[in-house]
Amino acid sequence: MANAHPVDRQAVYDDYERVRQTFHRLLDTASEADLARRTSGTRWNNEQLLWHMLFGYMVTWRLLFLVRAFGRLPSGFGKAFARLLDAATGPFNLINYLGPCGAVKVYGPRRTSAAFDRLIDSLRGRLAAEPEAALSRGMHYPVRWDPFFKDFMTLADIYRFPTQHFDFHHAQLTLDPHH
DSSP, rough: OOOOOOOHHHHHHHHHHHHHHHHHHHHHHHHHHHSSSBBBSSSSSSHHHHHHHHHHHHHHHHHHHHHHHHHTTTTTHHHHHHHHHTTHHHHHHHHHHHHHHHHHHHHHHHHHHHHHHHHHHHHHHHHHHSOOOGGGEEEOOOTTTTTTTOSSSEEEHHHHHHHHHHHHHHHHHSSSTOO
């Protein structure tokens, strides 16, 4: 189950920088009307979906902790935990939907942008400090929670997750003329 190949950290850093620039461009060029416009394929408006995209990076911090904890335990613990989380998909989906609806009222575009920068910088620093051997440690995940969760994910997979999540949702925004 472990990843035997070294992680291309520079590729992850490059992806983080690409999404940072994209995120800023989207927020900096969007009018209030653009942010209030409905997205394609979600119940959120553009501002709420942008916050959800930021939230993917926030969640990554928690996922890194979980991999470090469960990656040291026998596989059965992680499988049981993943099954428990899968069983709670309904409440998770409701919280996942309502969170951005409320968060945009508190954060606003400027704070959202600053939070995104802090998260990208902290994830870059954390990845830089990870020993190569730790990146192959992993755990089981609730596959019903996100289309990018696999049954078993390594720490390296988790560092890539938020960008996959970002790119997927970027295509659902209705404020970028390219999407």
